[in-house]
Amino acid sequence: MKKKILIYGVGPFGSLFAERLKEAGYKVSLLDHGKRQEDLKKYGIVIENAVTKEQTVTHVPVVECLAEEDFYDLVIIPVRKNQVSSILPTLAANKKIRIFLFMMNNAAGQNELVEALGQERVMIGFPLPGGYLDGHIVRMLPVNDKKPMALPIGEPGGRITERTRETAEILNSMRGYKTDIRRDMDAWLKTHVAFLVPTFVPAVYACNMDAKRFAETRDARVLSVWALREAFNALESAGEIISPPGLKRLKYVPEPIFVFLLSQLAKTATFQNALEDLKTKPDEIKHLADEFFELIRPTSVEMPAIKRLAAYIYQEQEPLPSGQKDIPLNWQSVYGMLGAATFAAALYKVARK
Incomplete structure (x- = not known):
């Protein structure tokens, strides 16, 4: 059975990850709000290579919310740090999801995430390469398929567990990426x-x-x-x-x-x-x-x-x-x-x- 993945926050990085994960054969869903949600439904994920100006369009199902009974094998959360506190109650209400991977800047440590979700469900990382949203178009720096980009992830306490390897395997399947499992991610x-x-x-x-x-x-x-x-x-x-x-x-x-x-x-x-x-x-x-x-x-x-x-x-x-x-x-x-x-x-x- 195909693993189910939710991208919670479909900005530049969430868009690129969704495109590559769908391409790799996963069952991907998107969750965003407001105009971004409307644009995803209307246009799909539109990514423009910032160097060549070539565009790709990928259509992925958009969900309205994360309900308490929803199940996903992995939820990737590439959002701005100042937005995290507002979504933690929704994430915490769902007890079926084992892995929430937060990919964002963070200088405050992981206590807020761990206290809300439990250390056994939190993973942390950082999204690469770089991009920005221009209307409904994501203008993204290119990812070189022949030279995979290292994507750093890790556990809040620095352990390497089975779920660390499971998450790394999923991310490794994205074209142009390889996972860098770190004990010092914080x-x-x-x-x-x-x-x-x-x-x-x-x-x-x-x-x-x-x-x-x-x-x-x-x-x-x-x-x-x-x-x-x-x-x-x-x-x-x-x-x-x-x-x-x-x-x-x-x-x-x-x-x-x-x-x-x-x-x-x-x-x-x-x-x-x-x-x-x-x-x-x-x-x-x-x-x-x-x-x-x-x-x-x-x-x-x-x-x-x-x-x-x-x-x-x-x-x-x-x-x-x-x-x-x-x-x-x-x-x-x-x-x-x-x-x-x-x-x-x-x-x-x-x-x-």
């Missing part, structure tokens, strides 16, 4: 919020949500680099683990190089896609910022760049003038690298003689 989610929300997101806000302006306004990029270092320091000071650990290396990238790379990133389709997504959810960004600041509240780490950028999240500051570059760059680390390279070259030359 830390991964907190790191993801720290990496983006108090750092790069408000720096883009400071540039009036304009990619070209971000690429030209050095001060915004400098502040985001400073804020990233502060965010990681604060996270570790709060007793949290940075995951994946390799992200810690970003703290040591020479400032001028990092700032330049951000200007180049702003010119990519990935950045533009993320920017369009950001424009649709200022409410979630404020919610996540609140969660981050609550998470690091016990620490004493100095965060001048984060505090300066936070004013843009809470709309307390006018955008930076376009092209502003009043903040001097720190070239010391670059000079150190050049000195080391020169010394190594000299040693090599001596050794060759």
